[in-house]
């Protein structure tokens with residue numbers, strides 16, 4: 001069994017793109033690994049949320065990930081700020097993290113450019129906190145998306161540096177968790193790109209969306225004036241609807257509309273109506289789970305308490321050893 005750690009940013013709701021991307025793989029991953037999933041609430045302080053927003057976002061993410069299939073019987077799910085040992089490791093790693101290398105990180109440079117009014121030390125040391133998150137459990141693997149590859153490289157650097165500096169073989173050097181067969185990319189409804197890529201109101205369908213909301217979003221999806229030649233190649237907005245349909249609907253449904261398209265008699269309104277109902281059928285069980293979990297504070301408290309217990313035990317063991325290695329010893 002390999003130890004895998006993954007952090008979840010407490011922002012936004014889960015949409016179909018997230019579900020068929022990372023989420024489904026998390027659910028699979030927990031079957032045969034020692035998984036730690038945590039909600040990265042310390043990290044989110046870099047954006048200065050209000051206490052209400054912070055708590056609300058953490059709760060929301062917890063509920064949605066549980067509803068989507070993270071199973072506390074199989075994986076350890078916890079809130080980052082319940083594990084103070086992470087901060088101790090963060091401080092220790094920061095002593096050997098250099099200004100130059102932190103400043104060179106693209107996500108930091110982007111923040112400098114986009115929000116020059118709030119370039120705080122937390123942003124600069126975001127990669128050391130991330131490294132602490134992972135190596136505190138001596139994890140072998142981290143599932144990371146494209147945007148997090150540099151952060152993974154930094155974790156590896158800090159882990160290696162510690163080992164070298166103290167001449168120990170203490171931290172495993174974490175590697176990217178490979179999901180095997182490629183992730184299903186779900187297109188958005190605004191005619192271009194992945195779901196969630198643009199912030200447009202109607203671009204993404206969330207697992208928590210009510211049926212009326214889903215109908216409205218799908219009916220407003222971008223289309224064109226229709227094909228004019230038989231078997232014409234589908235332009236992106238139309239192909240996107242078909243791609244979504246391939247994931248959500250029965251194969252007969254897809255081939256029916258495909259045929260209609262190829263014979264230039266497609267009615268996008270009919271396609272959208274069918275697609276909306278198929279999406280609703282898929283999301284409804286998730287939405288119901290989300291609604292019931294969000295009312296069950298006792299359960300959420302139990303899950304996070306038990307998760308924190310397991311994670312703290314693992315983290316405390318690492319810290320005990322590191323303190324010894326570094327030279328913090330009792331007299």
Ligand code: TRP
Nearest residue numbers: 005006007008009040130133142
């Ligand atoms: N930075 C990650 C993100 O923006 C979240 C995260 C924080 C994380 N700590 C982590 C991911 C540790 C993997 C491992 O999505």
